[in-house]
Amino acid sequence: MEALFATTTGILAASGLYLALRGRTFPVVVGLTLLSYAVNLFLFSTGGLTTDGAAVISDGAGQYADPLPQALVLTAIVIGFAMTAFSVILAMRVRGDVGSDHVNGNRVDEPREDKS
Amino acid sequence: MQHLIILPVLLPLLTGVALLIHRGGALTLRRTANVLSTIALVVVGVLLVAESTDDAIRYYAVGDWQPPFGIILVLDRLSALMVMLTSVLALGSLLYACAGDDEQGSNFHGLFQLQLMGINGAFLTGDLFNLFVFFEVLLIASYALLMHGGGKARTHAGFHYVALNLLGSMLFLIALGILYGTMGTLNMADMSAVVTTLDTADLGLVKAGALLLLIVFGLKAAMLPLYFWLPRAYAAAPAPIAALFAIMTKVGIYSIIRVYTLIFGEQAGPLANLAQPWVWWLGLATLALGAIGVLSARDMRTQVAYLILVSVGTLLAGIGMHSEAALGALLYYLIHTTLVSGGLFLLVDAIAQQRGKAGARIVQSRTLAQPAILGLMFFAGAIAMAGLPPLSGAFGKAMLLQSATTAQQHWLWPILLGSGLASLIALSRTGSTIFWRASGEKTGVTLGPLRVTGTLMLISCAPLMVAFAGPITAFTQATAAQLLDRDAYVESIIARGDTGGDA
Numbered sequence: 001m002e003a004l005f006a007t008t009t010g011i012l013a014a015s016g017l018y019l020a021l022r023g024r025t026f027p028v029v030v031g032l033t034l035l036s037y038a039v040n041l042f043l044f045s046t047g048g049l050t051t052d053g054a055a056v057i058s059d060g061a062g063q064y065a066d067p068l069p070q071a072l073v074l075t076a077i078v079i080g081f082a083m084t085a086f087s088v089i090l091a092m093r094v095r096g097d098v099g100s101d102h103v104n105g106n107r108v109d110e111p112r113e114d115k116s
Numbered sequence: 117m118q119h120l121i122i123l124p125v126l127l128p129l130l131t132g133v134a135l136l137i138h139r140g141g142a143l144t145l146r147r148t149a150n151v152l153s154t155i156a157l158v159v160v161g162v163l164l165v166a167e168s169t170d171d172a173i174r175y176y177a178v179g180d181w182q183p184p185f186g187i188i189l190v191l192d193r194l195s196a197l198m199v200m201l202t203s204v205l206a207l208g209s210l211l212y213a214c215a216g217d218d219e220q221g222s223n224f225h226g227l228f229q230l231q232l233m234g235i236n237g238a239f240l241t242g243d244l245f246n247l248f249v250f251f252e253v254l255l256i257a258s259y260a261l262l263m264h265g266g267g268k269a270r271t272h273a274g275f276h277y278v279a280l281n282l283l284g285s286m287l288f289l290i291a292l293g294i295l296y297g298t299m300g301t302l303n304m305a306d307m308s309a310v311v312t313t314l315d316t317a318d319l320g321l322v323k324a325g326a327l328l329l330l331i332v333f334g335l336k337a338a339m340l341p342l343y344f345w346l347p348r349a350y351a352a353a354p355a356p357i358a359a360l361f362a363i364m365t366k367v368g369i370y371s372i373i374r375v376y377t378l379i380f381g382e383q384a385g386p387l388a389n390l391a392q393p394w395v396w397w398l399g400l401a402t403l404a405l406g407a408i409g410v411l412s413a414r415d416m417r418t419q420v421a422y423l424i425l426v427s428v429g430t431l432l433a434g435i436g437m438h439s440e441a442a443l444g445a446l447l448y449y450l451i452h453t454t455l456v457s458g459g460l461f462l463l464v465d466a467i468a469q470q471r472g473k474a475g476a477r478i479v480q481s482r483t484l485a486q487p488a489i490l491g492l493m494f495f496a497g498a499i500a501m502a503g504l505p506p507l508s509g510a511f512g513k514a515m516l517l518q519s520a521t522t523a524q525q526h527w528l529w530p531i532l533l534g535s536g537l538a539s540l541i542a543l544s545r546t547g548s549t550i551f552w553r554a555s556g557e558k559t560g561v562t563l564g565p566l567r568v569t570g571t572l573m574l575i576s577c578a579p580l581m582v583a584f585a586g587p588i589t590a591f592t593q594a595t596a597a598q599l600l601d602r603d604a605y606v607e608s609i610i611a612r613g614d615t616g617g618d619a
Contacts, residue, residue, distance in 0.1 A: 020283065025275065032282050039286045039293075046297035069296065072245055076289055079252050083282055086259065090275055093263075097271045103279075 001049055005041070012038035025091035025101045032087060036080040044073045120167065121176040121191045123160045124199050124236035127153060132229030139222045147214045150225040154207045157232065161200030168196040169591070171598060173608040175242060183242070183609050184306035190242035190609065193595040194447075198239040198370055201451055202363050205458050205574065206232055212462045212570030213356035220265035220354070227264075231257035231360065238367050242609065244295070244302045247371065248288050251336070255281050258364065261357045262349060273345075273352040280345050284335040287328055294325030304378055305609035308602060311384045319386055326380050330372070330391050337368025338428050339395075340402045347409065350421035355465030358417070359458035359574070365424060366454055369431050373443070376435075377599045389438060396436020396524075400531050403429025407535035410542045416464040416476040419546060420457060423501050426535050427453035433528060434516055441519035443596035448589055449512030452500065452581055456509070459574030460497045466490060466563055466571060467550060478546050482556035486563055491551045493575050498543040500578035503536040508581035515589070 012034055019031025047066025054064050095101045131153035135146055167174070168191055176189040210228065218224040234254025241247050259281075263274045296302055298318040299310045314322060335342040346365070350358050376391040384390070406425030413419035427449070434446030464476055467490055474481030484490055496507065503509035513532060520528045581588060598604070 020279070028279055032279065032286075035283070035286050039289045043289055043293045046293040048297075068302075069293075072292070072296070075245075075249065079249075079285075082256070083252075083278075083285075086256070087275075087278055087282065090259075090263075090271070090278055094271050094275045097266070097268050103275065 005045055005049060009038050009041045012041065023102055023104070025094060025103055028103060029084070029087050029091050033084050036084070040073050040076055040080065043076055044069055120160065120163060121174060121189050121240065124157060124164070124240060125189070125233055127157060127160065128229040128233035128236065132226050132233060135229060136223060136226035139226060143219065146225045147218070150228060151210060151214065153229060154203060154210050157203040158200070158207055161203040164191060164196040165200050167191065168193045171594070173605055175609055184301055184303035187246050188242040188303070188609070189240040191240065192605070193591070193598050194370070194373070195239045197447070197591070197595060198366070199236050201454055202232065202235050202239070205363055205454055206360060208570045208574040209356040209359035209458060209462065211566050211573070212359070215564045215566040217354050217356050223260065224264055227257050227260050231261060235363060235367060239370060242304050244304055244307070245292055248285070248292060251288065252285060254364070254367065255285070258361065262353045264354050264357060269352040273349045276345055277349045280335065284332050288332040291325045291328035291332065294321055294328070298322050298325070304374070305606045307379045308606050309610060311379055311387060323387060323390065326387065326390050329375060330394060333368045333371045333375070334398070335368070337365050337372065337432065338402070338425060339432060340398045340405065343402060343425055346425060347418050347421040350424065351415060351417035355461050359461040362424060362454050362458040362461065365428050366450060369428070369450065372435055373599065378602060378605060381602050382600065383602050392436050392438045395432050399429050399432025399436050400527055403433060403531050403535050407538035411538050413542070414478055416468065416478060416546060419542060420460045420464055423460070423539060424457050426539060427457060430513070430516065430532060433532070437520055437524055439519060440596045440600055442516065443599060444589065444593035445512065445515035445519050447592035447595055449516060451588070452508040452512050452578065455574050455577040456497055456500045459571055460501065462571040462574065463490065463493050463497060466567055467494070469561060472559060478549050480549060480553045480555070483554040483558050484551070485558045485561070487551055489563070489568070493571060494547055494551070496578055497575050498547060502540040502543055504540065506582060507578040509578070511582060511585055
């Protein structure tokens with residue numbers, strides 16, 4: 001399970017980082033979203049991955065799931081969700097104000113799209 | 117009063133929410149509420165500083181959950197000082213904003229208070245994850261405030277600022293995850309105790325997490341490879357907001373000081389003083405490049421933004437020098453540079469409003485409507501920023517230069533003094549272009565009483581900090597001593613844990 005979890009997180013983070021470095025606002029926003037998913041998964045795993053662990057303290061249980069990362073990741077998800085919404089609106093505003101969806105505000109489109 | 121510690125967070129929260137709900141209310145009413153709340157914050161700040169002078173470290177356990185399990189707010193000299201500094205700066209820029217800048221959007225006052233809540237919370241919290249939450253609160257408010265009034269330059273600079281800070285927040289979370297996974301706690305005092313008993317196998321991971329944190333704080337503080345967003349964002353922001361943002365880089369500086377003296381400080385065994393060498397060299401480089409930026413700026417707003425970089429570089433170098441004397445000196449310099457650079461942002465905006473089309477660009481233009489008062493304030497601000505005697509900048513820099521060891525002197529003296537010279541040349545060129553090479557009739561609006569009060573309040577701290585240099589340096593030196601006394605901090609928080617704190 002650890003290997004699968006680590007690979008998923010890694011692929012998500014790599015794709016997110018690649019998209020975040022793109023030149024247009026839409027891929028950047030999607031990239032930031034993917035990155036925040038990766039970070040949430042990572043944060044979730046910091047308490048160790050347990051299966052069948054008790055969530056609440058009880059007499060019979062010998063193994064517990066660490067509750068703190070769950071609380072942390074919940075906070076991170078809420079904040080990340082709000083920030084994604086904000087950055088989508090902001091990207092649209094940039095498109096309207098600057099007249100281009102390029103992060104550097106280049107008015108000229110890339111050459112190959114110019115021809116089409 | 118035991119609940120005093122949580123007031124700097126609670127008061128702006130309540131006022132901010134009330135102002136957001138009544139966003140359509142009468143403007144005078146909203147202004148009055150905001151100013152009154154900020155004045156109350158100044159009073160709370162002064163009380164906190166007064167309370168902290170007995171060297172005891174107090175904490176407030178939220179919901180009476182005792183550390184290390186609950187979230188705590190910690191009051192020591194440093195956090196009290198920073199809270200007071202924030203409130204004074206906020207009052208100055210708010211008075212300026214009330215003269216008209218706040219009319220450009222209906223949420224200015226509410227967001228302003230939420231911004232203060234985030235900043236104060238970041239200074240007071242004793243929990244690393246809670247620090248992240250308050251960072252987010254202050255960032256979300258700052259995103260909106262940066263774009264207050266709208267316009268092409270603002271939205272554009274705003275998108276860069278938002279994207280960069282989102283990446284920064286993710287790095288922060290990764291660092292927190294690594295540190296929690298290895299240390300099993302996020303309470304700063306508890307982490308400071310745990311770091312000495314780490315398993316050697318975990319050392320590499322902890323080190324990676326700690327240095328990731330440095331990247332995040334460096335991004336906030338505008339440390340060398342991470343400062344490119346700052347000049348553009350600050351130059352585009354509305355003047356009162358840019359002035360308030362002068363404290364935002366100091367949030368990063370504060371976090372670096374706190375984390376790398378308390379958790380990864382002298383006593384951290386193999387991880388002791390992890391960040392100081394990095395901060396020292398990067399600080400010096402920031403200082404040098406900031407000075408070049410000041411010289412090259414062709415717009416007064418950009419110039420002041422680069423002056424902020426110079427001060428950030430100075431502060432970082434001071435942290436890197438890593439001694440009690442240097443820490444005390446840099447805290448004095450921090451108070452000075454926050455207030456004066458905030459005042460300069462306001463002043464530059466006031467000047468730009470009287471120059472017609474030329475605006476803030478450093479070119480010849482018509483005569484200002486009030487050359488005398490603006491000129492005098494610019495003169496005082498420039499002298500203080502460049503670090504010439506007799507104003508406060510010279511004092512701070514002199515103390516910093518004095519506290520350097522011989523090896524450090526070789527690097528610090530030429531770079532710090534050289535950057536002072538560069539600032540002096542650039543600012544005198546700006547001043548003479550604007551005030552002396554102007555011609556033509558006087559036009560433009562004259563400055564209202566609110567704008568004069570706001571600007572004067574911030575600029576006048578330069579002479580005031582010299583007049584009261586004795587008590588202020590005594591306080592900052594005691595703060596430095598308290599910061600380096602890690603055991604006292606840990607004991608007053610962890611040991612008292614089961615007997616109950618100020619809850």
